[in-house]
Amino acid sequence: MNIGVDAMGGDFAPQAIVEGAVLAANELPEGVTIVLIGQTEAIQTVLDKQNYTGSNIKIVEANETIEMGEHPVKALQAKPNSSIGVGFKLLKTGEIDSFGSAGNTGAMMVGSLFSIKAIEGVQRPAIAGFAPQTNGKMAVMVDIGANADVKPEMLEQFGLLGSIYYQATTGEENPKVGLMNIGEEAEKGSLIAQQAHKLMKENAKMNFIGNIEGKDFFKGKADVIVTDGFTGNILLKMGESLYGIMKDQGVETSFLDKTNYEAVGGSPIVGVNGNVIIAHGASSAKAIKNMIHLSTKIVESKVTEKIKEALSA
């Protein structure tokens, strides 16, 4: 298994990325190779400093970098040899089994749509985030930012994509799918949420448990939380902020530890023909290490294949 990682993406690249790769390399089983994509010299310098002598980190040269503020479409066209551009080429040809980056999220989305493309039948790929639950589980929230504006049918499909993702990665059958809304009753909420509720209720392919509210977000009511990318992004970022806030106040609990973005390290794009993982822009070495572990889990779970099957059935 080859886990591709953009060595140049993120606020602390390449330092934190390469360090994270070394941390992961020391923990990964045989047969897993980390493919660092970026400027060979810069990567090698960090590897040398880390005294890395193992054989499960490989470097693939990419001499350009897409910066955080760049326009995704323009940047990808102008910089085919950027680490993100090269990453998608390798993903498309199968030279890597997954591609993760802490760089420009927009470029990762656009790269996915233009190179490996959306799975047939997927209306709009989405980003899946993780929401720690007080029952110890980790719920999957779809979407957390790819689609700020949605249609009811998209929300319905997010439920299906999230369901398959949750099932494939946890092994738990029949995950509970909840629609984020502002009341329990079917007729509550925005017009889009009301219509989505109806569609999801009628959809036999998922275990729809109805609306869930903000107060249920952390409470284990749903395994899959369905929402638009606007609400989902705001909720996720607010949730992530708790870790720092409470730590500043001297509070530490196992639940809070899980709200730390480093604990998971990345958010997969669901609904595209390949395994793409987006990491936090401010990713530390620890976050990158966990993103690499997450990537191996995603590859093993064959979730992309399972989504394809479900949509062609």
Place this chain on the structure above:
Amino acid sequence: MNIGVDAMGGDFAPQAIVEGAVLAANELPEGVTIVLIGQTEAIQTVLDKQNYTGSNIKIVEANETIEMGEHPVKALQAKPNSSIGVGFKLLKTGEIDSFGSAGNTGAMMVGSLFSIKAIEGVQRPAIAGFAPQTNGKMAVMVDIGANADVKPEMLEQFGLLGSIYYQATTGEENPKVGLMNIGEEAEKGSLIAQQAHKLMKENAKMNFIGNIEGKDFFKGKADVIVTDGFTGNILLKMGESLYGIMKDQGVETSFLDKTNYEAVGGSPIVGVNGNVIIAHGASSAKAIKNMIHLSTKIVESKVTEKIKEALSA
């Protein structure tokens, strides 16, 4: 000053409401009377049990009650002598200066719109919620649930209403108004948020600081948080859930204490011709006590008059 309170509204009415009124009565200055609206006998029974012998609680009979699940418009028409129906009559005639209820929120909104009505120039009244900040302040969030679907112009006006509310109740001039969004840049977010950003930036009547993100929600970046009633409601309820979650884990901090809904006790409707306060359905006596204190502050602040002035200018 006469503070009207629906004695029959809420999960623990009339017990918790009347108890809360007694707690408040013992703390309020002279000249403030609490007007409990509901079934006299039921109210008197609780007052007797509390050994209340003061003179600043008054009872106004209302022999019907609108239940939580009832359709707001139908219920108000069918039950003119309900505690909510009578409350709005008293508010309209000026016999009470504010009206608060932990009962049917929809009926409180509809009652406001049909009896005291929206202030001229207000597109849609909204509900203002309170979001505790790590800098010790309490930000005002508009809207937290009255308008699940909004137009950009409505968001712009929520900024103005929230601004006036914040200024009137805290005395702080020129509050910072932030638009809840999924990125800092003007072109980020939903189509509605993008357009609202533009309108707010051009509006000289408020101190617009730009977009704020989920991670900024608790961080004191904005004094006034503008969002649609869908996002706002979900954020508020998620925020409120933290108190219980952390308490279950044995954590207590001054910041967390403020996330407890009881600390404020109610959410004012802004943009109507009168002071209307909505309390949590599960309000305890302590929550009701604080809602009454909040009501006196709102009446004193003359915020409703100030909104009228601002919109007629």
